[in-house]
Amino acid sequence: MSRPADQSSAPDAIVAAAGARVMALHRWIVRLTIDPALVDAVHSGAPIEGLQDEDRALLRAVDPRAWGVDVHRRARFVTTVLEECPVIGALLGPEAIDGWIGGPGFAAALAPGGSLCLAAAEALAPAAGPLGELERRLCAARRPAPPVGRGISLNSGVDAFFAPAGTLAAFAAARARLGPAPLRTLIEDGLRLRAPAVGPGEEALLISADDRGQPGVSHGSPALVRLLDASRSPAPRAAVLSRARKLGAGSGAAELIDALLGEGLLCAR
């Protein structure tokens, strides 16, 4: 029996480079299992950006029929996105999500640390208008990134922003139309929504965890939302107090910051 080289002693950099190549190949493989057009391209010899010749040869050696054995995988990806982003689904239609999954933008979901739902929301929210943007922010809040740096900053899972006036009410109305089983409403009932008229003017919105630990959205005071929005990067307490005073907190700035820390809207490290 042939014995392998002692790969346990391979330098870390070589192992890391090999791992990166393997993970990149896996990303191509996932795409091949859901994208017949990519299968055709790989096997036809058409140029494919980012696919090295050596890796392409490995993929071409596989019987192309084998990529599509799990015939429901792409549909499962679509329903996963629809379950979490039903308003975007209702505004753009499930076919828009399916199209994104079959396109090059899907690679963002496959990247290290990537998220299918968040990548879909980020790609599709602009076309879905203010309601899509609100749903994208909720999607992001469900996947809080651990804060980096020292100081006081917006807590993970919290968001504060301004949206066109009427956005929250229109979003709530859309969710009500989708009912308690949005996926069924979208797929079986075929519900489609038109983008509602919102604005003019703007409203201050705050996303934070509700009683069940899930992100919920509510109106906030414009001053509070400005302060939180300006606190995305960690800063020393003195700088945060100064910012709060400039935004109108006056002599109560210290109490306000302590209250926001206590409520979990800000965090200190």
Place this chain on the structure above:
Amino acid sequence: MPQDPRAPAGDFWTRVRALPTLGLGVSTEYGAAAAPGALDPRALRLAHGCADFLEVGVELSRGLDPAALAWAAEGWPTTYHFLDVNLDDPADLDEGWLSGLRALTAQLRPAWLCGDAGLWHFGRRDRGHMLLLPPILIPEAIAPMAAGLRALRAATGLEVLPENPPGAAFVGPMHLLDFFGQLAEAADTGLLIDCAHLWMFQRARGLHPLEALDRLPLDRVIELHIAGGRPTEHEGLDLIEDDHGIEVLPETWQIAEHIAARAPNLKAVIIECERNSIEAALPLYAECRARLGAHLPRAEAP
């Protein structure tokens, strides 16, 4: 990454002597025992003497189900089969996942960890990301996966047995058994060979069921999986569906018998039939005992 002070010391040949012989067991997945008509592992053991140990397969985010908890409460032997870690991705062995694993193993007290060495998810662990794809069968893919196996063993203090995954599309020119043999040596670990998965690979490549088994370091095989499968096709491509039913294909038995007769450190055999009734599964246990005979590992007395 913090190391577990109980991490097994010495090389594999030293460590393997400390592993218990578990015998013939049954697998379960989260909620499997609660499915209508599915077997209850506890009843399989108590009433029929057919489950020397339980292999628990769950995603850490789901935790142990009542059937696994009931088994663990009895103090009966277990192994833990992971379903959510990409061994070749260092970032996947994050502290959050490891702390969840440590909490689970504290409850379950498994004899070892095992699981398919493939791609369990893309991106981060997130909703809809779970899948299972085989490893890329190129020599370059061995070192990253071996590093992950060593790291997981050090972090948990438990042996980690990589298993050959199922699949329809196998990428890379290496034979699956050459890959896993070299992986086991690079990680200095034992192996779990899933006989049904192996037949899927051999058939996909148009090979004999026993192809390349003569090149596998059979003294590293600690555990075997035996499961039912169903021949099927997709656009004219012949395939086997790994359905865990009660019809074990002849080639799967052939592989199991061949390995069991030549694996001196074989300590555990699992019949994967978790979603069938006890009545339907019992003949599989009888057939396994008959086919493997004296080569079937005998569970150590508690």
